[in-house]
Amino acid sequence: MSQAILERLKERYEDGVVETATERGDDCAVLKREILVDVCRFLKDDADFAMNLFVDVTAVDWLDRRTPRFDVVFQLKSITKRHRVTLKVRVDDGDDAWVPSVTGVWRGADWFERELWDMFGVRVDGHPNLRRILMWDGFEGHPLRKDYPVAGRQPLVPLRKSEVHVFENNPVDPFVVGLGVVREKSDGDA
Amino acid sequence: MATPETARDPLDVDDLPMEPMVLKMGPSHPTMHGVIELTLRLDGETVRAADVEIGYLHRGFEKMGEVSTWNQVFAYADRLNYNSPMLNELGYAMAVEKLMGVDVPERAQFLRVIASEISRICDHLTCVGAGAMELGAFTAFLYAVKAREFLYELLEKISGHRLTVNYMRVGGVWLDMPDGWDGAVRQALTDAAGVMREFHKLVTRHRIFFDRMEGVGIISQEDALAWGFTGPCLRSTGIDYDIRKAHPYSCYDRFDFDIPVGDKGDNYDRYLIRLEEIEQSRRIIEQAFDRMPGGPVVSSDPRVALPEKGPVYNTIESMMNHFKLVYDGIRVPPGAVYSFSEAANGELGFYIVADGTGKPYRVRVRGPVFAIMQALPQMLIGGMIADIVPTFDGINMIAGELDR
Amino acid sequence: MIRVREKYGDRMTALESSYLTETLKGLSITLRHFLENTLTRKNTVTLNYPEEKKPYPERFRGLHRLMKRDDGQVRCVACMCCATVCPAHCIKIEAGEHDDHRIEKFPIEFSIDWLRCVYCGLCVDACPCDAIRMDTGEHPKPQIDRNGFLTTKIDLMKLGGPSVAVQGGVRPDNGEG
Numbered sequence: 001m002s003q004a005i006l007e008r009l010k011e012r013y014e015d016g017v018v019e020t021a022t023e024r025g026d027d028c029a030v031l032k033r034e035i036l037v038d039v040c041r042f043l044k045d046d047a048d049f050a051m052n053l054f055v056d057v058t059a060v061d062w063l064d065r066r067t068p069r070f071d072v073v074f075q076l077k078s079i080t081k082r083h084r085v086t087l088k089v090r091v092d093d094g095d096d097a098w099v100p101s102v103t104g105v106w107r108g109a110d111w112f113e114r115e116l117w118d119m120f121g122v123r124v125d126g127h128p129n130l131r132r133i134l135m136w137d138g139f140e141g142h143p144l145r146k147d148y149p150v151a152g153r154q155p156l157v158p159l160r161k162s163e164v165h166v167f168e169n170n171p172v173d174p175f176v177v178g179l180g181v182v183r184e185k186s187d188g189d190a
Numbered sequence: 191m192a193t194p195e196t197a198r199d200p201l202d203v204d205d206l207p208m209e210p211m212v213l214k215m216g217p218s219h220p221t222m223h224g225v226i227e228l229t230l231r232l233d234g235e236t237v238r239a240a241d242v243e244i245g246y247l248h249r250g251f252e253k254m255g256e257v258s259t260w261n262q263v264f265a266y267a268d269r270l271n272y273n274s275p276m277l278n279e280l281g282y283a284m285a286v287e288k289l290m291g292v293d294v295p296e297r298a299q300f301l302r303v304i305a306s307e308i309s310r311i312c313d314h315l316t317c318v319g320a321g322a323m324e325l326g327a328f329t330a331f332l333y334a335v336k337a338r339e340f341l342y343e344l345l346e347k348i349s350g351h352r353l354t355v356n357y358m359r360v361g362g363v364w365l366d367m368p369d370g371w372d373g374a375v376r377q378a379l380t381d382a383a384g385v386m387r388e389f390h391k392l393v394t395r396h397r398i399f400f401d402r403m404e405g406v407g408i409i410s411q412e413d414a415l416a417w418g419f420t421g422p423c424l425r426s427t428g429i430d431y432d433i434r435k436a437h438p439y440s441c442y443d444r445f446d447f448d449i450p451v452g453d454k455g456d457n458y459d460r461y462l463i464r465l466e467e468i469e470q471s472r473r474i475i476e477q478a479f480d481r482m483p484g485g486p487v488v489s490s491d492p493r494v495a496l497p498e499k500g501p502v503y504n505t506i507e508s509m510m511n512h513f514k515l516v517y518d519g520i521r522v523p524p525g526a527v528y529s530f531s532e533a534a535n536g537e538l539g540f541y542i543v544a545d546g547t548g549k550p551y552r553v554r555v556r557g558p559v560f561a562i563m564q565a566l567p568q569m570l571i572g573g574m575i576a577d578i579v580p581t582f583d584g585i586n587m588i589a590g591e592l593d594r
Numbered sequence: 595m596i597r598v599r600e601k602y603g604d605r606m607t608a609l610e611s612s613y614l615t616e617t618l619k620g621l622s623i624t625l626r627h628f629l630e631n632t633l634t635r636k637n638t639v640t641l642n643y644p645e646e647k648k649p650y651p652e653r654f655r656g657l658h659r660l661m662k663r664d665d666g667q668v669r670c671v672a673c674m675c676c677a678t679v680c681p682a683h684c685i686k687i688e689a690g691e692h693d694d695h696r697i698e699k700f701p702i703e704f705s706i707d708w709l710r711c712v713y714c715g716l717c718v719d720a721c722p723c724d725a726i727r728m729d730t731g732e733h734p735k736p737q738i739d740r741n742g743f744l745t746t747k748i749d750l751m752k753l754g755g756p757s758v759a760v761q762g763g764v765r766p767d768n769g770e771g
Contacts, residue, residue: 024288024527054418056556060543075528079431108418111564134245134593143253150257165229167239262681265714329624336639350653356714388623396616400606430595450596462598502722503759509722516675516720
């Protein structure tokens, strides 16, 4: 069944599909970045494919091994049809390191795309709230890149003072969040 | 026209000056069994907006995986969802086996299924027990923990440890089950079922418990799918999707079991589903013991299995094989696969990339809770502060697999 | 497929929503446990630790021990297998030349940091000469400071006994050397 997806994608998008492969039962289509969102929407809405579950997005960093540097890998699945497919987009380092956001197709891609940005520094264009998710604000670099050292250390986070919290899902008016007694930063704190 | 201050009716609540309050809940809060931070905007006691901040238990599993050998990752995988280590190990082992094309002996498959299902029961017991405790039913929590203790002892007997089991290997399991283990499992399951009957009597139909779970934390079928829900949380909305049935792996296709589904997608549904899944896991374990085949428990493939100790002590060929496997690690051919299994909270996926050396090039974990936690604000908004706790528990967030 | 609401009941019955029956049912359970546990300790699952201890099962992976040869020397040949395979990097071995040419190498120092150890047991699997085992059935004791957990070869050998594993190139076909 998933073979049919690859065939159909090749037929429909012609040049947009760079290559397709089936490896150990996983069907994978490598796409051009421009058509990614379109393909996702098609796979979700088409009655034959009905990819209604966004499973995962991650990246693989091929530093010094391949160009372009990153493979951004999407896993999609259909709960009704019981099949799945892998989509890949290849992006390079620097300014080229971006993919379009698919949060418009599946809301559930939200945190996964934030993690993609956080861990690999692959920007997600059109994401409603592209902030770090597992690392803290002020973290330098992207830890899952191959050139980030395994034993890399970063300075400790300064003590938090009162901050203005802007709510993601209701950002009408920011509120000052009091954290109780706020200790002044002393010399002992890093 | 402005009313003079003196003319205000002191009992007229609508007239009081009101402003929403912002409350930080967590990362270390008594009712948060897991470190996350919730920022809530409250209108009285009603939650109007909520934000989730995660990452407090990030240990860099994926980065560590890149500098470990394939077998060392098992020790880390144990600590993903620390309530059900066997399920994580099974997921990871299956991914590596899929990439290598290693066949796992029948008996190992059965032992894996039994160990996994015991782990699943432990996970569900923790969830329902902690859920009851957070609503004030401390006795019920202790009963659930008592039942869980019986099962942890089984895991300790077969693997050597209660939580950090490190029992599975690529190509099979560590050791065959000890003598008398099957009897001990059946006995423990019967004991645990007895304890759970009491638990059930204590809370399930009790009105306080019912009222606080029923209709709270509702999520619709469409929303659940859109957010990427899997596992009990998806099934609570009425979708009978269980990877053990939809894409049978290991030897799950040989067992007869049912998938419990809910109707409303609320906390009570999620609670009942977990209760019922405990029963179904018990059925699977009993069938597995009835049909347990003989034979080896680890693949004889010399690429993955350490040779037996006797030949290692005495023959140079086995000794060399042993040293290659220990020093270089298992050599996985270059490639990438995505392998997924039904963990206690939903789809646990491993996307692994190998470059032909003894270490993974990339190990990606798709924790089920990660997708579900995104929807937490949606489930909380409009409810009361007090409803946060049961909803949060119904998701059964495990920080280990959320932050990895 | 099981609809859980059909199986366990959807709505509260009038009796159930009166609190009374369910509360009494619950109280009867806890009261039974209370009486059982005060009058007899037959069904009690808790132990009076540390006076009573539950033995660990046979496979329990506890503190390591270093096994000895027949003459009391350490069996370890400093092959570094255990140190390599350890996911926590808690084993440090300093190898030295042995006077006996049949043994060749032995560990001058062999230390394990029990605070770093994750008790996964991979070192035992990796040992090609039955030198390290984790079957002492003991867990690490509390210490005053971190250095107390850094265990040396001497301490590890105190826990060990002679190993009876037959080794030394016995040919598998006729059993002669």
